[in-house]
Amino acid sequence: MDARLLDMLGQIAKGIAAQFGPNCEVVVHEISDKSAYSSIVAIENGHVSGRKIGDGPSHVVLEQIGHDDDQVSDQLCYLTRTKDGKTLKSSSVYIHDEHGKVAAILGINYDISMMQMFENTLHEFNSVDAQTRKEPERITLNVADLLEDLIRQADELVGKPVALMTKDDKVKAIRYLSKSGALMITKSGDKIAKHFGISKYTLYSYLDNSKTGGEPT
Numbered sequence: 001m002d003a004r005l006l007d008m009l010g011q012i013a014k015g016i017a018a019q020f021g022p023n024c025e026v027v028v029h030e031i032s033d034k035s036a037y038s039s040i041v042a043i044e045n046g047h048v049s050g051r052k053i054g055d056g057p058s059h060v061v062l063e064q065i066g067h068d069d070d071q072v073s074d075q076l077c078y079l080t081r082t083k084d085g086k087t088l089k090s091s092s093v094y095i096h097d098e099h100g101k102v103a104a105i106l107g108i109n110y111d112i113s114m115m116q117m118f119e120n121t122l123h124e125f126n127s128v129d130a131q132t133r134k135e136p137e138r139i140t141l142n143v144a145d146l147l148e149d150l151i152r153q154a155d156e157l158v159g160k161p162v163a164l165m166t167k168d169d170k171v172k173a174i175r176y177l178s179k180s181g182a183l184m185i186t187k188s189g190d191k192i193a194k195h196f197g198i199s200k201y202t203l204y205s206y207l208d209n210s211k212t213g214g215e216p217t
Contacts, residue, residue, distance in 0.1 A: 010042040017044035023111040029061045036184045062181035079136035150182040
């Protein structure tokens with residue numbers, strides 16, 4: 001990333017973190033070839049998620065690596081979850097370079113765990129109906145954890161255990177992993193193939209098939 005852009009984003013991160021206090025983590029992810037392994041180039045209040053400069057990417061960052069989509073939209077006000085169980089209200093802002101390509105992602109993560117506790121207490125006091133919530137996405141500390149999360153999500157997308165999956169089910173799961181950027185992680189092919197009980201040759205044949213839009217043979 002251009003040093004001037006990094007300095008500017010670091011300054012913005014400090015300002016946002018200072019404005020909203022120690023419960024507000026602000027992180028700058030660089031989007032480059034090395035970002036699949038080490039994407040964080042600046043972070044304020046890293047204690048919120050337990051991350052530091054040099055740590056690996058989030059799901060949002062991994063999906064962006066290798067894409068030239070200059071029409072990508074910022075993702076604002078969604079829920080994430082830290083490894084120790086804190087719930088965060090998060091926003092991801094895509095930063096473009098002079099050529100229109102995404103060069104960085106500015107992430108804002110505010111710990112709302114205590115607020116949720118108060119909200120839940122008030123809700124239980126005022127209503128007898130249970131409040132349903134969407135399961136928040138977990139923030140991972142390294143690419144190994146991230147790969148495990150993505151494989152779990154692929155299984156949930158299919159909706160059945162691997163032992164009961166058909167070939168079409170496995171192709172569907174592998175397409176999801178490919179789209180999510182999981183295969184950019186070193187040695188992910190071995191782990192994914194082992195998880196689905198297929199060979200690496202079969203895994204990559206499924207991937208080739210999904211790129212052409214065809215059905216498995």
